[in-house]
Amino acid sequence: MILVTGGSGFLGGAVVRRLVARGETVRSLQREDSPDLRKLGVDIVHADLADRDAVIQAAQTCEAVIHIAAKTGVWGPQEDYYRANVLGTRNIIEACLANNIRRLVYTSTPSVIHAGGDIEGVDESIPLATHFEIAYPATKAEAEQLVRSANSTELGTVALRPHLIWGPHDPN
16 A cells, blocks of 8 residues: 555645556545545555654555655745644654655655755755745745655655646646
């Protein structure tokens, strides 16, 4: 079974549908219900990423986690971003370790490396930016550091930084 966080969202829903289409058993940890995903046989778990025990329980019996859920946008209290993005990611890592899950895919953002100006021809060795104007990239950078630091023989991690995602079911 694969746990996907944020399956009720645009990217998370697309990932869940793709996994189901290829025959995977999927559990989605999310805040809202998704009748369309339930119809596909997805095990929906309603929980807050900041609830450590709920996250650990949701990850039980899973082989891998694809962590997509996040507080996005440019407005709102910094605490809300921290709670979802940093604390939530820390809880996902702890859930992986507590449940002997060996693979974690984390969805980050290119904003974590944007320090002003164009970025071209870089790879993962480019350092994270050191100053952020808003909470979203600041908390995503902190969460990405947690994921990258957790990479080990017990838990293989990867952080992806997709840019400008659109397609079917795009709410924007």
